[in-house]
Amino acid sequence: MRLEEIQQAAVRLFAQKGYAATGIRELGRAVGINSATLYHYAGSKEEVLTGIMRSCLEQLLRSALDATSTSADPGMQLARLVRTHVGLCALNPLTAKVTDQEIRALRSHDHEALIGLRDDYESIFAEVIERGARTGVFHLTDLRITRLALLEMCNGVANWYRPDGRLDITEVQDQFVELVCRLVGMPPVSREESGELPAPIQLASEPITDYPHGTEAAE
Amino acid sequence: MRLEEIQQAAVRLFAQKGYAATGIRELGRAVGINSATLYHYAGSKEEVLTGIMRSCLEQLLRSALDATSTSADPGMQLARLVRTHVGLCALNPLTAKVTDQEIRALRSHDHEALIGLRDDYESIFAEVIERGARTGVFHLTDLRITRLALLEMCNGVANWYRPDGRLDITEVQDQFVELVCRLVGMPPVSREESGELPAPIQLASEPITDYPHGTEAAE
Amino acid sequence: MRLEEIQQAAVRLFAQKGYAATGIRELGRAVGINSATLYHYAGSKEEVLTGIMRSCLEQLLRSALDATSTSADPGMQLARLVRTHVGLCALNPLTAKVTDQEIRALRSHDHEALIGLRDDYESIFAEVIERGARTGVFHLTDLRITRLALLEMCNGVANWYRPDGRLDITEVQDQFVELVCRLVGMPPVSREESGELPAPIQLASEPITDYPHGTEAAE
Amino acid sequence: MRLEEIQQAAVRLFAQKGYAATGIRELGRAVGINSATLYHYAGSKEEVLTGIMRSCLEQLLRSALDATSTSADPGMQLARLVRTHVGLCALNPLTAKVTDQEIRALRSHDHEALIGLRDDYESIFAEVIERGARTGVFHLTDLRITRLALLEMCNGVANWYRPDGRLDITEVQDQFVELVCRLVGMPPVSREESGELPAPIQLASEPITDYPHGTEAAE
DNA sequence: GATGAATGAGGATTCATTCAT
DNA sequence: GATGAATGAATCCTCATTCAT
DSSP, X not given: OHXXXXXXXXXXXXXXXXXXXXXXXXHHHHHTSOHHHHHHHHOSHHHHHHHHHHHXXXXXXXXHHHHHHSOOOHHHHHHHHHHHHHHHHHHSHHHHHHXXXXXXXXXXXXXXXXXXHHHHHHHHHHHHHHHHHHTTSSOOSOHHXXXXXXXXXXXXXXXXXXXXXXXXXXXXXXXXXXXXXXXXXOOOOXXXXXXXXXXXXXXXXXXXXXXXXXXXXXX | OHHHHHHHHHHHHHHHHOSTTOOHHHHHHHHTSOHHHHHHHHSSHHHHHHHHHXXXXXXXXXXXXXXXXXXXXXXXXXXXXXXXXXXXXXXXXXXXXXXXXXXXXXXXXXXXXXXXXXXXXXXXXXXXXXXXXXXXXXOOSOHHHHXXXXXXXXXXXXXXXXXXXXXXXXXXXXXXXHHHHHHHTOOOOOTTTTOOOOOOOOOTTSOOSOOXXXXXXXX | OHHHHHHHHHHHHHHHHOSTTOOHHHHHHHHTSOHHHHHHHHXXXXXXXXXXXXXXXXXXXXXXXXXXXXXXXXXXXXXXXXXXXXXXXXXXXXXXHHHHHOGGGSOHHHHHHHHHHHXXXXXXXXXXXXXXXXXXXXXXXXXXXXXHHHHHHHHTHHHHOOTTSSSOHHHHHHHHHHHHHHHHTOOOOOTTTTOOOOOOOOOTTSOOSOOOOOTTOOO | OHHHHHHHXXXXXXXXXXXXXXXXXXXXXXXXXXXXXXXXXXXXXXXXXXXXXXXXXXXXXXXXXXXXXXXXXXXXXHHHHHHHHHHHHHHSHHHHHHHHHOGGGSOHHHHHHHHHHHHHHHHHHHHHHHHHHHTXXXXXXXXXXXXXXXXXXXXXHHHHOOTTSSSOHHHHHHHHHHHHHHHHTOOOOOTTTTOOOOOOOOOTTSOXXXXXXXXXXXX
């Protein structure tokens, strides 16, 4: 579909130069169409961005609900949340990066809506962490700091992982589950223990090839 | 000095809306001067940004060299690096955020120079982590992922900490040292053990009051 | 075509006030379009100027090659060169004036290219004059001074001739051929003797009516 | 005097880039003073230009009256006018060029005044030529064209002559008198015949060294 | 569906000039 | 005499967007 091409080109440009620094003509040129035609498919520059961000956040939210529905154990839940989150960020790094960084570019209505989605998502983590700490599964000194550090760490994957790099996604997921287990002070949870998870989903907005490599890209 | 006022207003705006989305007139208005007067003090919009970023990165670099010069033990070095880094990010969150996020906005010459500074800084962490792993002080499964996760986590402080919030800087530093110890698999290092560190330095570009609270700001 | 309207308005303004003193908004107003629309057709202010100058110089060069190809006699060649040159300057005085005066306004790349065209053109005169002096057709005391004086005199036509004035172009051409014959010390060459010449070409950039009369305009 | 330094720097810049394209700061830098200080000596940018042009035109006018007062013979008068004019243009090429080209830059009041001076000057030529033609000393086909061609040719000296070039001024003067004699159809007038003339005067506005060589500069 | 043309608003930057020091 | 600071107006140019074709 044409809209997806547009979103992909947009994600690539937004991730590289930022939303505000990307022109609508530039975007059109990247897709190979006239900038006026963009409006036929995408409505406006801001709608392009909100489309990208909304589907990313909704997918995150859906995955998180899935991940926490299998087991009620906070340790399992956190492991599965992290594995899912890292999987999505690693498979869709540019989309995830844009979603994380460009919320500030939105004007009021969309801004609030998407902030809401993001908060809903993060509160799932918060709730699991809180319950894990309360039940003694986790050993934490400060809940809030742990949660924030953990989320930043996981979001960061989008800044340096590229699907065509050294590690495959599963390895990164494993590593991050291990790191998070250490962070919350619980024994490591193996891939088998945490149970089956659906494979991460490739978002429609994620460009497929020719990644502009981050400075920290896997060699 | 007038240049510092400009830098502070710029940091506030750049942190909030991004460099590209901030107009030069808007910046002038924030300082209370005509936009033309900005050029008398600051040369250009890009020079404002590079000035901010350069002094931040140089301070980070200086602190890191300081922090690693006291002891040759990787554990102590890492603890001190993290404490220093978190201290600077927490005391100068907006400057740190801008420095981290707006490198992409720079044109070639400055871009390369500042990328160089950032790489120098990160390689100090890389070297310490590598040595810690090799000497058995740390217990790591993947060096590179650990380093990247750790740095993202620490940089993230600038995204949510505000000096006027619930926690004081020392507490955040302590927490992060603890988290990092867990991450690298070594026993916790107390504040006393890690030795004296100079108090974090307030950068000239960091605005003092009226923080635009992040969405995750301390309640 | 719209580009030609723009060039014509530009020539009028550039001839009157100079390139540097003419604003892009002013030019837009003269064409009756928004200044932004100019960029749709013309690319940039400098491109407007180079377009005008290039087509003028190329036409001069073409005409000069034509004029010298009919006869190998330096006297005939010079007479035909002058007749052609004066014809073009008289039919396109504003374009010729701008072409002559605004080379200095160009930045390096275009500057060099157009200087090159002009030098090519003038060296045709130089070669004919040199040969005429060597073969005894002309009687000159100083070749270089004669060439420079002659060219300035002919270029000057653009400064005072206006197509709607007292004399028609043919008369001016006749006069200048006579003056040049005197200058180089050879017997007058009549219009018939010098052979047929194509009628001077109206350049696309030459505005058609409403000449801003020069101070020396025909009464 | 400081004003003369300013005028000289101004003439150099105006001749090279044009009045409109020359900035007041640039001019200050060329003199080695702050742009604000210029206003102490020179009043305004336009006053700098009018000062230069007025003294040049007044000197031309004075010289022309001198040149025509010795003899009543149109041939002698024209020869002396040309010798004087070429002398001034050759000794002060940049000032003469600026005076000739930048009249259009002036706003109404000064504009009219200087146009008046220039017309007064040119009408001296016109009167002599007319009388020479009427009395049979000259043999002209068209008075006006001859006058215009002659003046353009003589003014052109400022475009290519540089005092540090191959020919000294006297030679150029001799050459131009010869050329003009040919143009008006009278026998050559030798330097001795035309009588003594005061040496050309170096104008206060003429910069002394480091001429920016024209493309046609003497090799 | 697709686009060239069109524009008002705004982008960063430079302008000539004034004035308090 | 000299200048740094200051500014409103203007510079060229690009912006996102609309609309007739």
